[in-house]
Amino acid sequence: MAKYKFIDLFAGCGGLEDGFLQTNKYIDVAAVEWLKPQVNTLIHRLKNKWGIKDAADRVMHFDIQREEELFGGWNDEEFGNGKGLDHFVNEAGGIDVIIGGPPCQAYSVAGRVRDENGMRDDYRNYLFEHYLNVVNRYRPKVFVFENVPGILSAAPDGTPITDLIRQGFSNIGYDIIDDLRIAKVNASDFGVPQNRERMIIVGIDTKRYKDTQAILGRFYSEILPSFKESKKITVREAIGDLPECNPFYDEEHHKKRKSHSEPESSVTWHKPRYHNLRDMDTFRTLALDIESGRREYDSKKISELYEEKVGSKSPIHRYHVLEPDLPSTTIIAHLYKDGNRFIHYDSKQSRSITVREAARLQSFDDDFDFVGSQGNAYQMIGNAVPPQLAKRVALALSKMLDEIE
Structure with missing residues (x-):
């Protein structure tokens, strides 16, 4: 069966992307990330592990909020030169999947407690709108929107953020599961030696598929759970041999x-x-x-x-x-x-x-190298999607796509 083509937004150092590539069921078309150590790390990984020779072009060091240039290309003092997403998506003949999740600080309960305005003024609350605009432009079959469970209670302007996200995607013809609570997963159930709750929000193109709620219901109740592990991995099992x-x-x-x-x-x-x-x-x-x-x-x-x-x-x-x-x-x-x-x-x-112990607890392979300072490495590991969780999500997604296609 043909592989599914994807682009990665808010890619970080590539934890989500790495999990997708580990399945051998996906082709990496492009990625967008604006922090330089993360960009350098992802380029290094794609070149050295996955053999993507032009990774330095495909991993775009750019600000997703500057959409016109993001799509069409840029020549910029801060971000250098870039061909733009249109170039790589057109070259690939379109894409099937968009993955990624905006920075989660503004959605997290801890972030809202620490901020005197409850993160209401944080620009990161609205980065999902740019994710939405990329989805609308390239019309993938499905998308994966990863974030923190705090998104279920976040309401930066008084309106629940989940309502804004649901309505935003609905307006462009994509459906997400009605009851988002069932989109919450714990990474420790999927081969990650860490209790880490996350939202895995999958959206489907309603212009392409019918009965989307039934498809999503099966994804969350049957397909994704089938990739759980029977036993959880402990800290000692993960790092004790170092x-x-x-x-x-x-x-x-x-x-x-x-x-x-x-x-x-x-x-x-x-x-x-x-x-x-x-x-x-x-x-x-x-x-x-x-x-x-x-x-x-x-x-x-x-x-x-x-x-x-x-x-x-x-x-x-x-x-x-x-x-x-x-x-x-x-x-x-x-x-x-x-x-x-x-x-x-x-x-x-x-x-x-150590950095390597943190990486193992996030389920990064030992051959995953981090480019930057020790502080950079800790930060990108903490912000990453655990590759093993990403791999199970990717396998479940490909199974769902195989069925509905």
Whole structure:
């Protein structure tokens, strides 16, 4: 059967794209991303893993809000030169699928709590309109719109964002499932060693297909669940075979705020970030508490420990040790600032997780390389769609398409 052609919007470093390509059922036509380290990482992956020689052209470093140039091409001081989406879509003879999801900060419950205006003024609330316009221009058979569950309760201007999205797609002839609650999935059910709830919103072209609600109902109730794993993967199973990283203190590295551990691993990106003695002692104490089975450090006691160590109070407890025999908690982009909520379970190592450990917990293969700084790598991993979740969604989508075609 012929492969389905797709473009990826808000592509990030390519977690969603990588999962689709792993199925061998899709052809990558183009991708759009505006953050340079993510663009460089995706180009590197497409060239070196998937053999796409002109990846530097197909991965478009550009702002999706500038639609006319996005479609027709640009010559820009910030973004360089680009042929535009029209060029690659026309060259491919049209596309079958659009994948991607706008940045989720404005939809997340945590984001709305932190922002004094509840994220009402955040431009990211409306980036879905540009996604919608790309869908309308190229008329794929289906689309996959990935986002956070907070989208179910977001209402930046008083109108539920789900109503705006549903109406927007309906206006251009696409249907999404009536009850969006069933579009919520947990990545840990699909081979990802992490509890990570996400919305997988699939839309179908109503001008091309009939009985779209029935098709979508079967997708969510039968097809997608058939790709679940029978057993969840734990943190220990995901990262326990990686070489130990035992940071130690010396004045030279401390002054430079550089991590120092022995031995260095042959696995890429498996090097601990810099920790001071205070943090290392805190990590050791909390990991040992779980390791020993005492489990004395509840939220209250962790807050007291923070106040004792740092000298100030915090309304939230800022430390968390990953449970070795459970899936990880949700890997977040905040990791690029600190890893205090992602402490390694081995008390001897007294550190937060490395980039490679974070990548494994997001189900990235060890040959997936990240281009940029350590902070860039943590951030793009935290913002990514886990490739294994993406792979299962892609398999389910191709099965649905095979049926309705």
